[in-house]
Amino acid sequence: MNARIFFLGTGAAMPIVRSLPCIALKVDSDIYLIDPGESCQARMFKSGLSPLKVKAVFITHGHGDHYLGLPGLIQSMTLSDRKDPLILAVPRSFREILAGLFKTGFVKPGFKLELRDIVSDVFYIDSKISVRGFPVDHGIEAYGFSITIGKKTICYTGDTAPCISTIESCKNVDILIHEATFTSIYSEEAHEQKHSTALDAAETALKAGVKLLVLFHISARHSDEEVYIDAYRVFKNTIVATDKLILML
Numbered sequence: 429m430n431a432r433i434f435f436l437g438t439g440a441a442m443p444i445v446r447s448l449p450c451i452a453l454k455v456d457s458d459i460y461l462i463d464p465g466e467s468c469q470a471r472m473f474k475s476g477l478s479p480l481k482v483k484a485v486f487i488t489h490g491h492g493d494h495y496l497g498l499p500g501l502i503q504s505m506t507l508s509d510r511k512d513p514l515i516l517a518v519p520r521s522f523r524e525i526l527a528g529l530f531k532t533g534f535v536k537p538g539f540k541l542e543l544r545d546i547v548s549d550v551f552y553i554d555s556k557i558s559v560r561g562f563p564v565d566h567g568i569e570a571y572g573f574s575i576t577i578g579k580k581t582i583c584y585t586g587d588t589a590p591c592i593s594t595i596e597s598c599k600n601v602d603i604l605i606h607e608a609t610f611t612s613i614y615s616e617e618a619h620e621q622k623h624s625t626a627l628d629a630a631e632t633a634l635k636a637g638v639k640l641l642v643l644f645h646i647s648a649r650h651s652d653e654e655v656y657i658d659a660y661r662v663f664k665n666t667i668v669a670t671d672k673l674i675l676m677l
Contacts, residue, residue, distance in 0.1 A: 429556065429578045431455045431677035433603070435644070436471040438669040440609045440623075441493050444648040447671050448493045451584065451605070452477055455556045455577055461485045461501075462573070462584060468497035469504040475672065479505045484515040484552055486559060488586030489570035490522035498526075499535045506538035513540035517552055517559075519569040520545045546571045562597035564588035567622040574598065580677045583638070587645065589619055590628040595636045603675070604629075604638040607645035608668075611658040626658035633663045641666045642675070 432454050439446030448465030452472065459481045461468070469479055479501060487495050498516075505514070514537070518526060523543050529535055544551060548571075552559040556578075561571040565588050572585040574597050583598035584605045598604050606629035610618040618625050624632075626643055633641040641663050643655055652668045659666045 429456060431577045431580065433582070433605075433675040433677065434475055434477065435669045435671060435673040435675075436468060436475060437465045438644055438646060438671055438673070440607075440645045440647045442648055446646060446648070447471060448497070449645055450497065453557070453575070453577070453582075454481075457481060458483050458556060460557060460559075463488055463494040463586065464497035464501050465493050465495075466497045467500065469501045471671075478508075480508055480510050480512075482514065483512075483554070484517065486546070486552070486573060487516070487518045487522065488546075488564075488572065488584075489519060489566055489568055490525065491566075491568075491587065494586070495522075499529075502535055502537050502541075506536070510539045513542055515542045515544055515552065517544040517546050519571060521569045560597070562593050564593060565591040565622055572597065574601070577677060582677075583636075584644075585624075587622070588624060589622045590624055590632060594632055598632075598636045598638060600637045601639070602677070603640045603642060604633050604636065605642045605644050605669070606632060608643040608655055608659065609645050609647050611650055611654050626655045627662060630659035630662035630666060633659075633666070639665065643668045 434452040436450040437447030450468040451462040453460040560574040581601040608626035609623040612627040
């Protein structure tokens with residue numbers, strides 16, 4: 429099984445230095461998209477990823493930087509004459525909003541779209557991948573994902589303040605992709621906004637016993653070096669995700 433993680437966007441809220449969040453998991457020829465931020469389909473094309481190959485889209489929560497690329501993605505799929513159905517898994521409270529959007533006709537998929545609720549359990553599984561949701565602390569209904577691809581395990585937190593559910597759900601995973609919106613000098617601001625610092629992410633990685641920590645969702649106010657140093661002093665096997673980074677599984 430050939431599996432890779434494409435970091436199509438790694439920033440937070442304002443696309444000044446980095447593109448807005450978007451991760452593509454490519455397993456053989458199938459693609460699974462996580463948090464389609466604005467212009468995600470353009471970044472897919474530039475990375476050689478076809479929207480026609482996307483089997484499912486998983487959205488952690490209903491803040492705009494994590495889903496506003498969805499209308500454009502669906503439009504590109506339709507213009508490319510997509511026929512295969514698409515699974516779209518979102519928190520239940522956000523599903524009602526999306527369903528209303530589709531009813532307005534503002535977004536008109538030319539293919540079958542299956543809306544599915546994310547739950548604190550396995551909510552998606554096929555022959556190549558399984559995805560389990562776990563609740564995180566972001567002030568609204570929000571989930572992280574525990575993902576199994578063959579013998580490899582990945583955890584993705586989405587946006588969250590430090591929380592025990594991340595530690596419990598990500599025990600001993602191969603890769604933890606943890607939001608690190610700020611460095612620890614802004615820890616008070618981070619926690620008030622229900623976000624994590626790079627140091628928070630490192631402490632979570634240490635407690636969970638993960639093999640590799642990937643810092644994600646970085647504010648434009650911080651350099652890669654600042655973010656890396658903040659985490660490295662606690663968890664050595666750390667990298668900072670950058671747009672266009674590709675990790676092999």
